[in-house]
Amino acid sequence: MQTYDVAENGLRGLNAALQAQSDETNQTSWEVQNPKGSHAIAVGLDAPIEVTVKGSTGYYCAGMNQQATIRVEGSVGPGVAENMMSGTVVVEGDASQYAGATGHGGLLVIKGNASSRCGISMKGIDIVVHGNIGHMSAFMAQAGNLVVCGDAGDALGDSLYEARLFVRGSVKSLGADCIEKEMRPEHIEILTDLLERAGSDAKPEEFKRYGSARQLYNFDVDNAAAY
Amino acid sequence: MKDTDQTIPRTLPIQSATFTNPINAEIRRAAATGIYDIRGGGAKRKVPHFDDLLFLGASVSRYPLEGYRERCETSVTLGTRFAKKPIELDIPITIAGMSFGALSGPAKEALGRGASMAGTSTTTGDGGMTPEERGHSSKLVYQYLPSRYGMNPNDLRKADAIEIVVGQGAKPGGGGMLLGQKISDRVAEMRTLPKGIDQRSACRHPDWTGPDDLEIKILELREITGWQVPIYVKVGATRPYYDTALAVKAGADVVVMDGMQGGTAATQDVFIEHVGIPTLACIRPAVQALQDLGVHREVQLVISGGIRTGADVAKAMALGADAVAIGTAALIALGDNDPKWEAEYQKLGTTTGAYDDWHEGKDPAGITTQNPELAARLDPVEAGRRLRNYLKVMTLEAQTIARACGHNHLHNLEPEDLCALTMEAAAMAKVPLAGTDWYPGKAVF
Numbered sequence: 001m002q003t004y005d006v007a008e009n010g011l012r013g014l015n016a017a018l019q020a021q022s023d024e025t026n027q028t029s030w031e032v033q034n035p036k037g038s039h040a041i042a043v044g045l046d047a048p049i050e051v052t053v054k055g056s057t058g059y060y061c062a063g064m065n066q067q068a069t070i071r072v073e074g075s076v077g078p079g080v081a082e083n084m085m086s087g088t089v090v091v092e093g094d095a096s097q098y099a100g101a102t103g104h105g106g107l108l109v110i111k112g113n114a115s116s117r118c119g120i121s122m123k124g125i126d127i128v129v130h131g132n133i134g135h136m137s138a139f140m141a142q143a144g145n146l147v148v149c150g151d152a153g154d155a156l157g158d159s160l161y162e163a164r165l166f167v168r169g170s171v172k173s174l175g176a177d178c179i180e181k182e183m184r185p186e187h188i189e190i191l192t193d194l195l196e197r198a199g200s201d202a203k204p205e206e207f208k209r210y211g212s213a214r215q216l217y218n219f220d221v222d223n224a225a226a227y
Numbered sequence: 228m229k230d231t232d233q234t235i236p237r238t239l240p241i242q243s244a245t246f247t248n249p250i251n252a253e254i255r256r257a258a259a260t261g262i263y264d265i266r267g268g269g270a271k272r273k274v275p276h277f278d279d280l281l282f283l284g285a286s287v288s289r290y291p292l293e294g295y296r297e298r299c300e301t302s303v304t305l306g307t308r309f310a311k312k313p314i315e316l317d318i319p320i321t322i323a324g325m326s327f328g329a330l331s332g333p334a335k336e337a338l339g340r341g342a343s344m345a346g347t348s349t350t351t352g353d354g355g356m357t358p359e360e361r362g363h364s365s366k367l368v369y370q371y372l373p374s375r376y377g378m379n380p381n382d383l384r385k386a387d388a389i390e391i392v393v394g395q396g397a398k399p400g401g402g403g404m405l406l407g408q409k410i411s412d413r414v415a416e417m418r419t420l421p422k423g424i425d426q427r428s429a430c431r432h433p434d435w436t437g438p439d440d441l442e443i444k445i446l447e448l449r450e451i452t453g454w455q456v457p458i459y460v461k462v463g464a465t466r467p468y469y470d471t472a473l474a475v476k477a478g479a480d481v482v483v484m485d486g487m488q489g490g491t492a493a494t495q496d497v498f499i500e501h502v503g504i505p506t507l508a509c510i511r512p513a514v515q516a517l518q519d520l521g522v523h524r525e526v527q528l529v530i531s532g533g534i535r536t537g538a539d540v541a542k543a544m545a546l547g548a549d550a551v552a553i554g555t556a557a558l559i560a561l562g563d564n565d566p567k568w569e570a571e572y573q574k575l576g577t578t579t580g581a582y583d584d585w586h587e588g589k590d591p592a593g594i595t596t597q598n599p600e601l602a603a604r605l606d607p608v609e610a611g612r613r614l615r616n617y618l619k620v621m622t623l624e625a626q627t628i629a630r631a632c633g634h635n636h637l638h639n640l641e642p643e644d645l646c647a648l649t650m651e652a653a654a655m656a657k658v659p660l661a662g663t664d665w666y667p668g669k670a671v672f
Contacts, residue, residue, distance in 0.1 A: 011450065012450070012454075015450045015451075016453065019451075019453070039443045039446055039447065040443070040446050040447040040450045043447055043450050043451050044380050044450065044451030044452075046380070058443070059440070059443045059444075059447070060434070060443065060444070060447040063447050063451065064379070064380040064383075064451055066380065078434060078435075078440075079434040079435070082433075082434050083375060083378055083379070083380075085379055085380065097434075098433060098434040101433045101434040102375040102378065102433055102434070104378075104379065104419070117433070120433040120434070121374070121375060121429065121433045123375070123419040124419060139433075140429060142418075142419045142420060143419050161420060161421065161424075162421060217421065217424040217425065218407055218423075218424060218425050219262055219425050221260075221261030221262055
């Protein structure tokens with residue numbers, strides 16, 4: 001186990017050390033101490049290592065992650081795992097705005113609640129939120145799966161592309177071009193896998209699926225009010 | 228003799244200056260189609276521009292440099308504030324961001340080839356970095372856009388600089404637009420979008436909302452790239468003083484200011500013509516902001532939007548810019564709107580010089596298209612050579628002017644070398660009206 005004290009040694013040294021790890025590294029387990037809400041903790045990693053952050057973080061924790069498994073034993077600020085490509089990020093507490101924004105791959109698990117714009121512009125990432133999510137989540141979401149075990153706020157999935165949204169609780173309102181869709185066996189299969197990997201005991205049958213109505217994909221003057 | 232209907236003098240038909248034929252045509256087009264006019268390029272309306280400025284040249288009080296013998300340097304280094312590896316360019320003329328998607332693969336390759344031969348940088352665009360573009364560009368600036376199409380840390384680390392795009396001059400406050408005709412299989416895959424949809428990029432970044440957030444975003448990008456490469460912040464010209472100051476506060480190495488004549492691949496005409504301010508109007512406020520913060524020349528200023536000639540380059544630099552960027556002019560150098568395609572422009576209902584339906588993907592010159600047959604018309608090697616030549620000519624022109632003003636480096640050009648032909652240009656550029664020592668807004672004491 002490698003340990004790094006952010007308060008004592010600074011952010012640059014932490015990210016430089018973590019980014020220096022390769023596929024063949026034998027330093028596979030890292031503990032980050034005293035994050036104290038610092039921004040950009042453990043960003044740009046690209047190795048199959050496990051990083052545990054002992055406390056809460058600021059903006060963009062685990063940004064652009066590849067391969068690494070990053071666990072935050074606290075809450076995270078805006079943009080956790082933004083543009084993640086692969087790997088796993090687990091937040092034991094709550095997440096602020098833009099969780100998983102533009103993520104291309106990997107799995108983001110939020111054990112608490114996520115604020116507004118969770119999964120905004122997601123491009124292939126899988127996000128599982130054990131609690132609730134805020135308004136405008138999955139705005140312009142392009143691909144991937146957003147699973148919400150609690151409730152969703154206003155305008156879920158506004159201007160959605162091909163991302164799949166699964167919500168167990170209530171949805172305050174759906175955004176433009178987002179509709180409820182049939183839950184088919186392949187969706188139950190996807191959901192079962194994601195819930196299991198995220199450590200949730202929620203049952204897939206309790207969820208509803210939402211997706212794009214695909215009415216805004218090409219301009220039509222009759223849809224002008226939705227633009 | 229009694230007047231008849233034929234002999235009574237009649238008023239001539241008078242066309243309205245308000246309801247002009249082009250306006251009326253647009254009303255009819257809108258009524259028929261139910262959609263706003265979309266087009267490429269920048270503002271076509273006449274606005275105060277560099278043509279409204281003149282250089283004073285040498286006189287009794289200043290002596291010129293020998294035109295062909297005494298050196299006049301042209302190099303510029305961008306990103307000296309924080310980056311470990313600033314970009315060193317041979318000439319202060321860069322190629323602005325234009326996407327693969329908006330442009331064909333051969334066109335992007337030609338831009339890279341031409342820029343590299345001329346010793347300058349080129350820039351990606353919405354949609355990510357292609358291997359061909361990286362391979363043919365000795366210095367490549369990677370745009371970080373609201374859409375984040377194709378964004379990934381591996382390409383980020385291949386870049387020689389990162390340009391965070393807040394806005395562009397053609398459409399400050401607007402996002403990108405790439406209509407279905409140009410969403411080919413490859414473009415769709417790069418952008419993670421269904422093929423053939425009308426793609427509208429986000430107008431603001433998904434994970435930051437203001438200058439304080441931007442500062443943290445820049446920190447994150449620097450941490451991911453090890454503080455190696457410069458980070459530019461590009462804004463569409465609207466509030467140049469404050470935008471420049473805020474970009475500096477957020478930690479930018481370079482500020483790119485794009486005026487309303489700057490082009491776009493596709494946007495509503497009403498947006499292009501009615502939002503933003505002219506390039507000429509944005510330079511002095513941006514420079515003033517840098518000077519007030521004590522970072523003029525430490526944070527470099529790149530100006531774009533309607534740069535066409537070496538005279539434009541020299542004038543922008545005399546007003547305080549460190550470099551310029553060209554987009555539309557570079558496309559013309561490659562072959563856009565070339566008269567040799569006039570017959571085909573006519574078939575498209577337009578003519579040479581006016582063709583701007585770049586979003587339709589039918590470009591006869593093979594530049595603004597994803598149609599393989601049309602794209603094959605552009606030879607990237609030959610087009611790259613033309614761009615190289617054009618960049619060289621612009622540089623020689625700027626040097627000619629600088630020498631005439633007595634300067635041995637383009638950076639030594641200064642506002643005192645200029646005068647204005649119009650009151651508007653004098654006010655915007657803050658240089659005296661020709662033959663006077665006054666410009667609007669200047670204190671008379």
